[in-house]
Amino acid sequence: xxSHEDKSEVTDTDxxxxxxxGGMEAFEQLVARxxxxxxxxxxxxxxxxxxxxxxSQEAWVKGWQRLAQFHGDSSFATWMTRIxxxxxxxxxxxQKRQRAESIEALEEESGGVERYMPAVNxxxxxxxxxxxxxxxxxxxLGQLSAEHRTVLVLHEFxxxxxxxxxxKMGCSIGTVMSRLFYARRRMASLLAGLKREKxx
Amino acid sequence: xxxxxxxxLQAWLDGELSGSExxxxxxxxxxxxxxxxxAAELRTVKSAMAGNETARVVPETREFYWSKIQRQIERESxxxxxxxxxxxxxHWLSPLAGLAGLACILILAIKPGTPATFDEISSTGEGMEAxxxxxxxxxxxxxxxxxxxxxxxxxQSPAPKTEEGGSGVxxx
Numbered sequence: 118x119x120s121h122e123d124k125s126e127v128t129d130t131d132x133x134x135x136x137x138x139g140g141m142e143a144f145e146q147l148v149a150r151x152x153x154x155x156x157x158x159x160x161x162x163x164x165x166x167x168x169x170x171x172x173s174q175e176a177w178v179k180g181w182q183r184l185a186q187f188h189g190d191s192s193f194a195t196w197m198t199r200i201x202x203x204x205x206x207x208x209x210x211x212q213k214r215q216r217a218e219s220i221e222a223l224e225e226e227s228g229g230v231e232r233y234m235p236a237v238n239x240x241x242x243x244x245x246x247x248x249x250x251x252x253x254x255x256x257x258l259g260q261l262s263a264e265h266r267t268v269l270v271l272h273e274f275x276x277x278x279x280x281x282x283x284x285k286m287g288c289s290i291g292t293v294m295s296r297l298f299y300a301r302r303r304m305a306s307l308l309a310g311l312k313r314e315k316x317x
Numbered sequence: 318x319x320x321x322x323x324x325x326l327q328a329w330l331d332g333e334l335s336g337s338e339x340x341x342x343x344x345x346x347x348x349x350x351x352x353x354x355x356a357a358e359l360r361t362v363k364s365a366m367a368g369n370e371t372a373r374v375v376p377e378t379r380e381f382y383w384s385k386i387q388r389q390i391e392r393e394s395x396x397x398x399x400x401x402x403x404x405x406x407x408h409w410l411s412p413l414a415g416l417a418g419l420a421c422i423l424i425l426a427i428k429p430g431t432p433a434t435f436d437e438i439s440s441t442g443e444g445m446e447a448x449x450x451x452x453x454x455x456x457x458x459x460x461x462x463x464x465x466x467x468x469x470x471x472x473q474s475p476a477p478k479t480e481e482g483g484s485g486v487x488x489x
Contacts, residue, residue, distance in 0.1 A: 141390075145383050152382060157373035166376060173375070177386045178393060236354035242365040255371040272331070273366040279333055294324045301327070301362045308365065 129193045137184050144184075148177055151194050155201050161270050162205040164259055172208060176201035202275070206285060209263050234306060242308055257307035265300035272297055318351055326352060330359050 129150070135143035155176055160169035179200050187196055242250055258266050271277045271285065279297075283290045322345065328334050329342040345352050375382055 141387070145387075148383055148386060149379055152375050152379075153373065156375045157370070160373050161370065170375070170377070174382070174386050174389065178389045181386075181390050182393070236351070236358040240357075240361045240365075242361065247369070250365060251369045251371045254366055254369050269366065270370075273363065274370045279328070279331070291324075294328065298324055298327050298359075301359050304362045304366070305358045308362070 130189065133184070133187060133189075133193050136181070137187075144181055147193060151197055152177075154194055155197055158198055158270075159201050159205055161258070161274065162202070162263075162267055163208065164266070168208065172204045173201055176204055179204070198275070202271070202285065206267070206287075209267065210287075212263070234302060236305075253308060254304075257304050260307055261300060261303060264296055265303060268293060268296040269300045269304065318349075318355065322352070323355065326356055327359055330356065330363060 127146070129147065132143040132147050136147060152173065156169055156173040159172045159176070160166065163169050163172065176197060180197050183200075187193065191199075242253070245253070258269065261269070267286065268282060271282045272279075277285070279290050279293050282297075283293045286293065325334065325338065325342055326346070329339050334342065346356050347353075
């Protein structure tokens with residue numbers, strides 16, 4: 118049987134069971150099904166194509182090695198997403214250690230200019246096509262610091278609660294609240310700025 | 318607006334506040350236009366982002382992407398095996414090495430530098446066998462005389478034993 122034969126009728130659960138018995142072919146099917154999602158999560162956090170590729174592939178290797186620990190408490194895709202998120206967080210921590218303390222890093226905790234900005238109104242994203250809105254959000258995310266982007270991705274896209282984010286990021290709930298607040302304020306400012314660019 | 322109120326306002330929007338705290342924030346939003354504006358801004362960002370993550374596709378073919386994963390899996394599955402074997406050996410050898418070390422220490426501590434406890438000299442004559450022990454630590458020599466026609470003596474240390482048909486003679 119070719120490893121690329123379409124097995125779309127086979128469930129993830131069946132493929133996981135086969136892979137847990139050593140079936141590399143079944144695991145390849147799982148990779149093929151979910152590779153874009155895992156890569157997208159890595160890219161969303163790292164904003165760097167090569168890093169996202171490396172980390173997503175590392176996540177699949179870890180997934181294979183830890184397959185016996187998967188008991189189906191969540192979906193396989195969710196389980197894999199958690200693995201790649203943890204790898205990305207490790208990588209971001211390494212990068213942060215290498216990065217010298219900067220004014221930007223200090224401002225992330227205290228809010229920087231966002232602290233003094235008036236609230237952006239009316240809604241800058243109103244009446245936008247979904248594709249255009251996604252594009253703007255993506256560009257705005259690309260302009261955030263790694264800490265602000267990470268907390269937004271984990272809260273808005275992964276829908277994690279404050280305490281779960283704090284645990285993953287190795288910080289206090291207060292820090293999560295602070296980062297999330299200023300990340301949102303910066304996003305509001307960026308989305309408003311992008312709207313102005315469009316209309317000018 | 319103080320920072321505590323800002324963070325609580327956000328927590329309220331995220332459903333992270335308890336009932337009584339949530340009601341307190343609702344009252345603040347209703348009473349203060351600045352708080353209401355900030356709440357609207359935070360809500361806008363939250364709702365704009367929900368479900369609006371840009372989809373991305375792996376920029377490599379399925380075959381190439383998988384080949385790299387497969388190679389890494391094979392490389393890593395080859396490496397840990399010896400490490401696992403070493404771990405098993407370490408698991409068993411560590412306590413044994415510890416016991417051996419302890420035994421050495423005990424031996425040296427009890428009789429440091431003591432040579433062999435006793436020398437043994439055996440000579441056999443016609444109808445008679447003589448076995449001599451010399452215990453250097455005790456400064457004692459024991460000579461066994463036994464009728465070789467009869468049962469051989471059983472030698473036990475350190476105290477000499479007189480077998481039936483033989484006799485022990487102590488020599489200073």
